[in-house]
Amino acid sequence: MRKNTRRDRTLLIIGNGVLGGNVLDLLSWVGFDGQIVVGGRNRTAVEERVNLARLAAYNQGTNPRLAAACVDLDDVDRTAETVSRLRPDIIFNTASVQTYWRISLLPRELYQMLDRPGVGPWLPMHLSPAHRLMTAVHRSGHDSVVVNAAYPDAVNPALQTCGLAPAVGIGNVMNVVPAVRSAAALHLGVDVERVHVRLVAHHYVSNRLPAAGDTGGADYDLRIYVDGTDVTDSADTPALFRLLPTDVRRTRGRAGMYVTASSAFAVLNGLTSATPVTVHAPGPLGLVGGYPVRLSEHGIELDLASACSQERAVAVNEQGQVFDGIERIEVNGRVVFTDLATRTMSDVLGHHCPEFKVEDCHDWARELKAKYSAFEARTGVTGS
CATH class of the missing domain: 3.40.50.720 (NAD(P)-binding Rossmann-like Domain)
Known part of the structure; x- marks a missing residue:
């Protein structure tokens, strides 16, 4: 900047x-x-x-x-x-x-x-x-x-x-980090101010954890710190995750979008800061999925845990995106959907799109919007 x-x-x-x-x-x-x-x-x-x-x-x-x-x-x-x-x-x-x-x-x-x-x-x-x-x-x-x-x-x-x-980007991985941090504090019996985390996770994981208390099989990379010391190995991560839809559950959906706004607020403030600020964010530097990042008015860089290489972090997110319905995003701009995603959209909406090129996204967006509007009309549901 x-x-x-x-x-x-x-x-x-x-x-x-x-x-x-x-x-x-x-x-x-x-x-x-x-x-x-x-x-x-x-x-x-x-x-x-x-x-x-x-x-x-x-x-x-x-x-x-x-x-x-x-x-x-x-x-x-x-x-x-x-x-x-x-x-x-x-x-x-x-x-x-x-x-x-x-x-x-x-x-x-x-x-x-x-x-x-x-x-x-x-x-x-x-x-x-x-x-x-x-x-x-x-x-x-x-x-x-x-x-x-x-x-x-x-x-x-x-x-x-x-x-x-x-x-x-904003939101997604950063939306779930405060809940993971709060759950870690409860699980370890320490004040939340002493706890910090570094989480690499795709949108699918950040969306599922608060609802189900698990990642549904999607990969992630989590490190937990108390007073700056890595205590990940002493934590029962599955038990910690189960606290998200129970002890630290929150309002979600449209009414809960305020937490997404707080994520955006943190990212925008970070980008105007003279000194680096560490937050979590999705899609930094064109990468798939979510990562811990360091922001300032001078630029953006990944802030991964020492035990997690960039190659490992990208692999985690590429595996996670499959759970979100995207098989892969190829370097030539070809986006391929999973069989489940393709079949569901075709069977329910009559929208058959197993893959598309990025430059064709406008045509596919128009078709998908028309198909969904027709679906709402058939089912008698009016969106807002």
């Missing part, structure tokens, strides 16, 4: 949904040292949300520098012009064709059918807006650090195959 004076720093938030709004509020209340611009298709709706954040910030005693911008990612050239004009130091992307939680509005039996193969088969929905944004950023000629919230475990490595990867 280029150096600048903090008052000149600009953050552009793409998307005016729940997550973008939560992050906007957190940054406004704490006092982001710079300007925050929120971009979305509906200029009036964006302006109203910005005013809401501004007025709420006044109650917290802060006076954030906020602005609204009309940004339609479908218009790549216009988006590139906006990026060139605003020259944001950081762009935080929250846009998806369809939010991940929409299928949770279905009756339980239908939801479980579509949820069984994982998030992977919905990849085009998240990849398409991110692809357009990254194309626009490259066309703008401006060197922004892009932070992607849309399924970064798979979107970022898919975009890496065509040289368009965002710098890092």
Whole structure:
């Protein structure tokens, strides 16, 4: 990231949904040292949300520098012009064709059918807006650090195959780390302030652990530290994991998205810090899955445990993505889904896509959206 004076720093938030709004509020209340611009298709709706954040910030005693911008990612050239004009130091992307939680509005039996193969088969929905944004950023000629919230475990490595990867993601692995840390403190009988962890895990693991208390067979790499000393070998990890859906369970789904916002807040703050900050994040540097990372205004690097090489960490996440419905992401941009994912989407939605090329993601996203909308109409369910 280029150096600048903090008052000149600009953050552009793409998307005016729940997550973008939560992050906007957190940054406004704490006092982001710079300007925050929120971009979305509906200029009036964006302006109203910005005013809401501004007025709420006044109650917290802060006076954030906020602005609204009309940004339609479908218009790549216009988006590139906006990026060139605003020259944001950081762009935080929250846009998806369809939010991940929409299928949770279905009756339980239908939801479980579509949820069984994982998030992977919905990849085009998240990849398409991110692809357009990254194309626009490259066309703008401006060197922004892009932070992607849309399924970064798979979107970022898919975009890496065509040289368009965002710098890092948010959520997912970082969403589960506080719960693992809390469970470790309970399990070991120590204060949580003394406990730190390094976890390498794919989205599938971070999503399953709080629900089931296990990884479902997916691999992971976890190291637990108390007062800086590695105590992993003295912990009963399966017993520790079983505490997640019991003793440290939390509100999940759309209502629980605030923890994802807190992850984004930590990553964005890390990227504006003069000194390195260690957090967890998915999709750093175009890698598949989630890792501990070190962030600062000078850049991003992995912060793996000494016993875990980068090769081991990548292998863990590549194995984990299979549980999430993606067989592999090839270096030539070919994404191959698992048989279960392909069969489920074909049988339930009539959407048959065993594989696709990254450059074709927009067509596949349109088809998948149309198929899912038709499915909702047939089942009498109205999404929001």
